[in-house]
Amino acid sequence: MPDQPGFAARVVELGEELRGEGVQVGTSALLDAFAALEQVGWTDPDVFREALAATLAKSPEDRRVFELVFERFFFRAAEAAAAEEGVREQDDANAGLELGDAAGGVDLATLRQQIAAALRDGEESQMRDLARLAIAAFGRQGEGSGVIGVDVQRIRRALGLRSEPQPDLPVDDPRRDGVPRDRLRRFEQLLRRELERRQIERLQALPPKRPLNELDRALPTGPLQDLASVHRVVAQLKRRLKTQGQEHRGTKRRMHVDVRRTMRASLEHRRRPGRRQGEADAAAAAGDLRALRRVDVGDERVGVLPQRAARAARRVPQDALVRVHRARQRGDRRLRPRARLPRGERRRSAATPASPTSRATPTTAACGASSSSRWRTTCTRGRR
Amino acid sequence: MSGPTTVADVDSGLRSVGYLPSGSASLVGFLATKLGKPVLVEGPAGVGKTELAKALSRYLGRELVRLQCYEGLDEAKALYEWNYRKQLLRIQAEAEGTGWQEVQDDIFGSEFLLERPLMTAIASPEPVVLLIDEIDKTDQEFEALLLEVLSDFQISIPELGRVEARTQPVVLLTSNNTRELTEALKRRCLYLWLDYPDLEHELEIVKLHAPQLSDAIARKLVEVIGMVRDLDLKKPPSIAESIDWARALLLLGATDIDDETFRSTMSVIVKHRTDLDLVAERVGVRLQSPLGA
Numbered sequence: 001m002p003d004q005p006g007f008a009a010r011v012v013e014l015g016e017e018l019r020g021e022g023v024q025v026g027t028s029a030l031l032d033a034f035a036a037l038e039q040v041g042w043t044d045p046d047v048f049r050e051a052l053a054a055t056l057a058k059s060p061e062d063r064r065v066f067e068l069v070f071e072r073f074f075f076r077a078a079e080a081a082a083a084e085e086g087v088r089e090q091d092d093a094n095a096g097l098e099l100g101d102a103a104g105g106v107d108l109a110t111l112r113q114q115i116a117a118a119l120r121d122g123e124e125s126q127m128r129d130l131a132r133l134a135i136a137a138f139g140r141q142g143e144g145s146g147v148i149g150v151d152v153q154r155i156r157r158a159l160g161l162r163s164e165p166q167p168d169l170p171v172d173d174p175r176r177d178g179v180p181r182d183r184l185r186r187f188e189q190l191l192r193r194e195l196e197r198r199q200i201e202r203l204q205a206l207p208p209k210r211p212l213n214e215l216d217r218a219l220p221t222g223p224l225q226d227l228a229s230v231h232r233v234v235a236q237l238k239r240r241l242k243t244q245g246q247e248h249r250g251t252k253r254r255m256h257v258d259v260r261r262t263m264r265a266s267l268e269h270r271r272r273p274g275r276r277q278g279e280a281d282a283a284a285a286a287g288d289l290r291a292l293r294r295v296d297v298g299d300e301r302v303g304v305l306p307q308r309a310a311r312a313a314r315r316v317p318q319d320a321l322v323r324v325h326r327a328r329q330r331g332d333r334r335l336r337p338r339a340r341l342p343r344g345e346r347r348r349s350a351a352t353p354a355s356p357t358s359r360a361t362p363t364t365a366a367c368g369a370s371s372s373s374r375w376r377t378t379c380t381r382g383r384r
Numbered sequence: 385m386s387g388p389t390t391v392a393d394v395d396s397g398l399r400s401v402g403y404l405p406s407g408s409a410s411l412v413g414f415l416a417t418k419l420g421k422p423v424l425v426e427g428p429a430g431v432g433k434t435e436l437a438k439a440l441s442r443y444l445g446r447e448l449v450r451l452q453c454y455e456g457l458d459e460a461k462a463l464y465e466w467n468y469r470k471q472l473l474r475i476q477a478e479a480e481g482t483g484w485q486e487v488q489d490d491i492f493g494s495e496f497l498l499e500r501p502l503m504t505a506i507a508s509p510e511p512v513v514l515l516i517d518e519i520d521k522t523d524q525e526f527e528a529l530l531l532e533v534l535s536d537f538q539i540s541i542p543e544l545g546r547v548e549a550r551t552q553p554v555v556l557l558t559s560n561n562t563r564e565l566t567e568a569l570k571r572r573c574l575y576l577w578l579d580y581p582d583l584e585h586e587l588e589i590v591k592l593h594a595p596q597l598s599d600a601i602a603r604k605l606v607e608v609i610g611m612v613r614d615l616d617l618k619k620p621p622s623i624a625e626s627i628d629w630a631r632a633l634l635l636l637g638a639t640d641i642d643d644e645t646f647r648s649t650m651s652v653i654v655k656h657r658t659d660l661d662l663v664a665e666r667v668g669v670r671l672q673s674p675l676g677a
Contacts, residue, residue, distance in 0.1 A: 026571055032421065036574075040391060040411065047391060050408040054415060058575040060561075060611045154454055192424070227616075 007042065008034070014073050015056065021069055023062045029055055072209065076194060079200045111137060112159050119161070119183045127183075131190040134159060135198070149197045152188050161187070387417045389430040394443070403432070403439030404589050415442055422534050423540070424519075424570060427578035431620020433558040434517055436578070440554060441513035449508070449553075451501035452517045453522045459529060463539055464496045492543035495523055502533055503547070511551035519569075520559040527569050581623065583610055590624060594630035597629035603640045605630055611667055612653060621653035629653050643668055 006096040011033060015025045038045050049070060057066035111133060118126040138155050160166075163181040226369070388394045394417075395410035403412070416423045425433045428578050441448035471491040476485060499507065507515040511635070519527070532541060537549035557573065559565060581589065587606045590675060591597070597605075605626065614619040621629075629652045647664060654663050 024567065028571060032419070033572070035419055036415050039415060047411060050411045051415065054408065054412050054574045058424070058570040058573070060577055063575075063577055232561070238565065263392070320478060 010074075010077055011037075011052070014052070014070065015078075017073050018056060018069055023057060023065055023069075025376075027054050036166050041099065047364070075196075079197060083205070084198065115159055115187070116161065116179060119179045119187055124186075127187055128190050128194075130188060134190065135194050148192055148199065151195055152191045155191055156184075192311060304359050385459060387510070388414060390414070391415060397443040398436075398439050399448060401439050401442040401570045402587065403435060404584060405436070405439075406578065408576060408580060409469055409578065412574055415574055416554050416556070417444070419574070420552045420575045422557055423576055424565070424573035425556055425576045425578060427618070428622070429560055431578045432623055433556075433578055434436070434515065437455045437515040437556040440556070440578045441515075442557065444513065444554065444668065445511045447508070447510065448515060449501050449505040449512050450566060453516065453520075453526070455521055455523065455537075456542045457522050457526055460500070461598045462500050462502050462526070462529070464500055465657045467494070472531075473495050478572065494544065495539075502538060504674060505553050505555075506537055506539055506549045507547055508553070509550055512553045514553045516555065516557045517544070518560060518564065518667060519557045519599065520561065520563040522537070525565060525568055534569075548604070551566045559619050575673065580613055580620070583607065586610075586623065586626065590626055590630050592594060593627045594634055597630050597634055601638065601641060602630065605633065608667060609645070609653065612663055615666055617659045618656045619654075619659065619661065633658050 012030060014034075015030050018025050032054055036365040037048070037057050040051050041357055042048055052070070053063060053066055057063040111130070115127075115130045117133060119131050138151075138158065161179050161184055163179055163184055196207070388397060391411050391414045393407060394565070395413040398405045398413070412423055415421070418670055425436060427433055437450075438448060441447075454585065474491050474496070475487060478490070493589070497503075501514070505512050516530070519530075528648050528650070534555060538546055540546045557569075580586075583606055586609065587602055590606060591599075609621055609626045609629075629649065632649050632652050633645070636645075636649070638649075647668065650663060654660050
């Protein structure tokens with residue numbers, strides 16, 4: 001860094017640009033980046049990029065954005081500097097001649113072979129040189145359309161580079177098994193970069209920045225990755241849902257609906273004279289058994305339960321009846337059934353009061369209330 | 385042993401202990417030893433995250449202290465705990481007349497402290513490699529606790545005082561990315577994303593672990609693994625699984641990976657019922673047609 005005073009500023013600018021694209025780059029991260037670069041040096045481009053990535057981009061998504069921004073930023077920075085300094089690659093006839101000669105020296109077929117071989121071996125620097133040769137060769141043919149994207153595809157087609165196997169080619173042709181997709185894409189990127197560079201050189205001005213989503217489209221398998229990210233988010237949510245609320249579970253047992261308890265409560269409800277009772281009687285008289293059942297278990301909501309559950313609910317007062325019966329046999333008359341006594345039985349007990357105290361209406365009411373509460377407690381106790 | 389001086393040192397060092405690092409792994413490993421910052425290693429299961437920590441410890445000649453994370457991991461299991469039984473025994477053994485102060489001084493000594501991994505790593509007189517495995521399995525409270533430990537490398541015990549790190553441990557945290565880690569933790573770490581290796585790299589790894597396997601089969605194996613990973617599977621085969629497969633093929637004495645061999649040994653690399661069907665359907669067909677070998 002010390003011998004390149006402007007370079008530290010470039011790294012800070014890169015951080016700015018990353019922030020602009022939604023990557024959270026803190027000042028501490030930038031400081032880390034400088035500390036890391038102190039250790040590994042600034043000269044090797046790959047090491048430089050990896051060191052910055054390790055300190056600035058802290059998730060796979062950030063890393064993806066980082067790659068794009070890094071490429072775009074330093075390409076533009078280099079070109080801007082070149083334009084400012086007036087460095088031209090082709091202003092002297094020599095360079096152009098040399099390139100042209102190299103391209104002219106090899107015929108198109110050999111160039112194709114060379115490029116395909118370089119793609120297969122994945123030699124980055126070789127690929128870059130060959131990209132320039134290819135552009136030079138096509139520039140001479142005068143086929144440039146002026147639109148970079150179109151030119152890239154034209155050159156690729158003319159070179160016969162495809163990712164799928166081409167069985168009609170001779171056996172020793174490296175393109176026969178298809179060019180690896182990622183390398184082909186890389187080669188296209190290099191072509192594009194080279195073409196852009198020439199354009200900038202011609203115009204002496206930087207074109208506006210290309211937005212990232214435009215660059216992103218060129219990245220592999222968008223839909224699949226999207227799906228994968230959706231799956232990941234769902235998995236995370238699922239996990240969170242599973243663990244959340246777990247902390248309440250222990251303390252609030254009552255969060256569950258106790259079906260039996262609810263039913264017993266509504267059974268007691270049923271005895272209260274009211275509109276619903278009358279309705280039920282009318283329905284029963286009309287022969288609507290469903291209405292009967294509904295009222296039988298006391299509440300509308302319960303009525304939609306399966307028959308088995310309803311039957312189970314009805315069984316509860318039967319048990320209670322047995323308990324009342326036994327109590328009476330013991331001579332204890334305090335326990336009074338309020339539910340599901342046969343009609344005759346109830347009338348008889350009402351007509352022939354067991355004790356004079358029960359004749360008075362207020363006392364009966366009190367007694368009834370107490371017995372009902374006793375009922376509930378006995379039932380509950382029986383369950384536990 | 386003095387630390388490495390260049391990235392290439394780390395690279396060759398890791399290779400010498402039987403770990404073939406991907407491009408950035410050795411760089412980040414180097415930075416970790418130099419900057420003393422923890423490294424957060426993320427990536428799919430089975431790409432060698434834990435293995436990297438083990439290799440680093442072998443290469444640096446340091447002891448590996450491992451903290452395996454799980455849901456509900458707490459301080460008592462990660463930092464330290466008082467050995468209650470021993471304390472009780474001590475109190476019972478004390479003579480009746482001992483004062484409270486003496487007892488207290490007695491039973492809260494380092495003799496009664498049970499050191500858990502984080503404490504071990506910090507209190508160790510020799511520098512260690514601390515591996516905090518699957519940090520994404522813990523809850524956020526534990527992450528917060530970790531922040532304190534990782535930034536200052538010190539633990540305060542109310543009864544004893546502060547324990548400070550005498551040496552700088554190399555800390556690696558691994559995560560399978562099942563949960564987004566907090567920004568605060570990420571900020572303190574260097575980041576390393578390990579992905580499935582490319583074809584040549586994996587070939588190298590397989591050959592290292594199954595040297596008797598012939599080159600042709602090894603290459604085909606790696607190609608098939610690559611094909612399987614390209615499918616949309618529940619659990620794509622990891623590096624460990626391709627090594628297992630290579631060994632299985634060696635044991636079976638297979639001379640070629642044809643359709644039949646593949647079907648009979650497929651269960652080594654694919655472990656889900658639905659995945660098995662998908663792989664048998666897609667890859668099986670491609671093996672029947674001559675692969676460009």
